[in-house]
Amino acid sequence: MGEREMEIDWSSFHVLAKTSHLVHEGLLSLSPRAQTRPTELPQIFWNKILEMHGLGVMFVLEKRLCATDLKRRNGWLSIPRGQIRANFLTSGEIQALDNREDITVSLIEPCLEVRHGLQLKKWNNKSNHFSYVLTKEWTAVTPPSAGNRLRKGGLVRLWSFRANGDLCFCLVNVEAPPSAIENMANHE
Numbered sequence: 001m002g003e004r005e006m007e008i009d010w011s012s013f014h015v016l017a018k019t020s021h022l023v024h025e026g027l028l029s030l031s032p033r034a035q036t037r038p039t040e041l042p043q044i045f046w047n048k049i050l051e052m053h054g055l056g057v058m059f060v061l062e063k064r065l066c067a068t069d070l071k072r073r074n075g076w077l078s079i080p081r082g083q084i085r086a087n088f089l090t091s092g093e094i095q096a097l098d099n100r101e102d103i104t105v106s107l108i109e110p111c112l113e114v115r116h117g118l119q120l121k122k123w124n125n126k127s128n129h130f131s132y133v134l135t136k137e138w139t140a141v142t143p144p145s146a147g148n149r150l151r152k153g154g155l156v157r158l159w160s161f162r163a164n165g166d167l168c169f170c171l172v173n174v175e176a177p178p179s180a181i182e183n184m185a186n187h188e
Contacts (some may be wrong), residue, residue: 040157041172044112045170048108048114048170049108049163052106052114052168053163053164054162054163054168055163056162057160057170058086058160058161059085059086059157059159060079060084060086060159060160061080061084061157061158062155062156063155063158064153064154065150065151065152065153065154065156066078066153069142069150070142072139075135075136075139077138078131078133079131079133081131086160088160093167097121098122100122102119102120102135103119104117104120105118105119105134105166105167105168105169106118106163106166106168106169107134107137107141107169107171108168108170109141109171110148110150110173110176115140115141117137118134118169119134120132120134120135120167121135134169148171149176150173154174155174155175156171156173157172157174158170158171159171
């Protein structure tokens with residue numbers, strides 16, 4: 001190289017170091033199907049997950065919200081099986097859902113509020129395909145007054161994690177400006 005010094009791009013190193021630490025701590029799964037990218041989960045959501053003593057964070061899916069996800073009378077968020085990128089359920093949870101039992105879950109909303117009492121269900125359709133859905137308290141997450149800025153066609157990412165062994169989710173509104181999310185966090 002001679003007298004010139006080689007420039008090093010440290011940003012990749014920091015991402016790799018953070019990823020390695022999160023995998024070691026059990027906060028991130030790097031299974032081939034998960035295809036997680038930890039830099040996409042904003043730090044304020046990581047902080048909230050850690051505050052809840054969350055472990056095993058997995059990227060579940062990215063989707064555009066459709067009208068049925070936001071209609072109050074429907075009251076559900078669909079989690080289409082074909083879009084799921086990680087095996088986020090335990091074998092016991094899969095069996096319970098197959099037996100038409102609901103699983104009570106908590107959700108970190110885009111505004112960083114934690115909503116308890118949602119239900120995860122499995123819905124089968126006529127062509128032997130199924131989707132998971134979040135129901136019950138979902139209608140409290142969607143209205144404009146909730147501060148989550150969810151809209152038809154809006155891009156969201158859903159992450160799963162475990163808190164005290166219980167299944168939890170984190171919903172990130174990708175299209176909400178980060179400054180708006182940070183401002184919401186600072187007003188808590």
